[in-house]
Amino acid sequence: MDETLNIRQLVRENIRDLVPYSSARDEYSGSASVFLDANENPHNIPLNRYPDPRQIEVKKMIARIKGQQVENLFLGNGSDEGIDLLFRVLCEPGIDNVITVDPTYGMYGVCAGINNVEQRSVLLRTDFTLDADAVLKAVDDRTKMIFLCSPNNPTSNSLDREVVMRIIREVNCMVVVDEAYIDFSREEGTGFPSSTKSTGFPRLTKSMLSHVPEKKNLVVLQTLSKAWGLAGIRLGMVFAHEELIGYLSNVKYPYNINSLTMESALKSLADQSLRENWVNQILVERRKLNERLKSFAFVKRIFPSDANFLLVKMEDPSDVYEFLMNRGIIVRDRSSVPLCEGCLRITVGTEAENLQLCDALDTYNQTKDNV
Numbered sequence: 001m002d003e004t005l006n007i008r009q010l011v012r013e014n015i016r017d018l019v020p021y022s023s024a025r026d027e028y029s030g031s032a033s034v035f036l037d038a039n040e041n042p043h044n045i046p047l048n049r050y051p052d053p054r055q056i057e058v059k060k061m062i063a064r065i066k067g068q069q070v071e072n073l074f075l076g077n078g079s080d081e082g083i084d085l086l087f088r089v090l091c092e093p094g095i096d097n098v099i100t101v102d103p104t105y106g107m108y109g110v111c112a113g114i115n116n117v118e119q120r121s122v123l124l125r126t127d128f129t130l131d132a133d134a135v136l137k138a139v140d141d142r143t144k145m146i147f148l149c150s151p152n153n154p155t156s157n158s159l160d161r162e163v164v165m166r167i168i169r170e171v172n173c174m175v176v177v178d179e180a181y182i183d184f185s186r187e188e189g190t191g192f193p194s195s196t197k198s199t200g201f202p203r204l205t206k207s208m209l210s211h212v213p214e215k216k217n218l219v220v221l222q223t224l225s226k227a228w229g230l231a232g233i234r235l236g237m238v239f240a241h242e243e244l245i246g247y248l249s250n251v252k253y254p255y256n257i258n259s260l261t262m263e264s265a266l267k268s269l270a271d272q273s274l275r276e277n278w279v280n281q282i283l284v285e286r287r288k289l290n291e292r293l294k295s296f297a298f299v300k301r302i303f304p305s306d307a308n309f310l311l312v313k314m315e316d317p318s319d320v321y322e323f324l325m326n327r328g329i330i331v332r333d334r335s336s337v338p339l340c341e342g343c344l345r346i347t348v349g350t351e352a353e354n355l356q357l358c359d360a361l362d363t364y365n366q367t368k369d370n371v
């Protein structure tokens with residue numbers, strides 16, 4: 001459908017011809033040395049200056065690392081800004097709808113609610129696989145977006161890429177694939193690239209990013225909040241067709257990414273080996289934690305994880321949650337979420353943190369044995 005997809009027609013009418021705010025720095029982009037155009041304070045260099053509203057330097061660096069064009073990249077104050085702007089650009093309040101495949105990341109539904117957009121919830125199958133027919137059945141001509149999270153939070157599995165591609169091919173709306181955890185996902189049986197050979201992990205699962213240039217209705221979300229260890233700086237990425245990126249850029253706050261964020265992003269992005277080491281350590285710890293948790297009698301099931309957390313089914317999740325909390329260890333209780341009954345979501349921490357967790361669970365196990 002992508003060749004015929006008209007992005008302009010998908011966009012809300014009031015956004016199509018919106019004239020965006022034009023900042024002082026938008027109107028001048030040469031290399032002057034005296035800046036008296038933006039009512040900035042001349043003191044307190046360099047934070048006295050407004051940041052680059054187009055974020056060219058950071059975008060170039062990210063585009064290069066990701067093998068994408070700058071024109072296909074939007075930067076937001078976390079992925080959350082990207083998600084919210086997609087709603088505001090595409091969805092007419094009270095009229096349009098979006099589809100989420102649940103259980104999944106809560107922000108899609110929250111943003112739908114804030115923007116008064118109907119959220120149609122389709123469930124994953126009980127084995128957490130994606131039911132394309134169920135998704136396609138929920139689509140109508142007011143559907144603007146389908147959110148697919150892969151690897152999915154909180155179920156921790158990746159969605160089948162062929163099934164995702166089928167949905168992209170068969171619909172006339174945007175398909176938003178949230179790849180927040182993509183760096184923790186590994187493809188089995190595909191060989192080992194030299195950089196991760198020593199850890200014995202298969203290579204990265206293929207991102208949907210490579211399809212962005214050819215699929216007009218594909219939007220890929222990534223973030224610096226997880227594998228890059230930069231949740232505190234708030235930097236999220238939206239990769240999409242340049243026309244859609246243009247609309248997002250017109251709607252955003254002019255200076256949505258601040259100077260300190262851009263500075264630390266540039267610094268961190270320059271050294272990829274640090275992130276690779278962290279990811280490898282987390283994958284090693286994920287495997288160890290999985291083994292250790294399996295040995296506890298009260299643990300009923302650990303779902304296979306492609307992310308930096310484990311979804312663990314237990315006999316009495318709220319009891320375990322409280323026990324851990326009293327020892328200063330906080331995990332996420334997902335037991336009230338459909339298909340996650342009985343489950344806690346446990347983030348993989350450092351070796352020491354995971355040991356502390358397992359020691360606490362060991363103690364819990366013994367107190368349960370004795371009653």
Ligand SMILES: *Cc1c(COP(=O)(O)O)cnc(C)c1O
Nearest residue numbers: 078079080105153180223225236
């Ligand atoms: C953590 C997470 C994000 C990251 O959001 P940021 O706003 O970039 O920190 C995005 N999507 C999912 C599914 C997540 O779990």
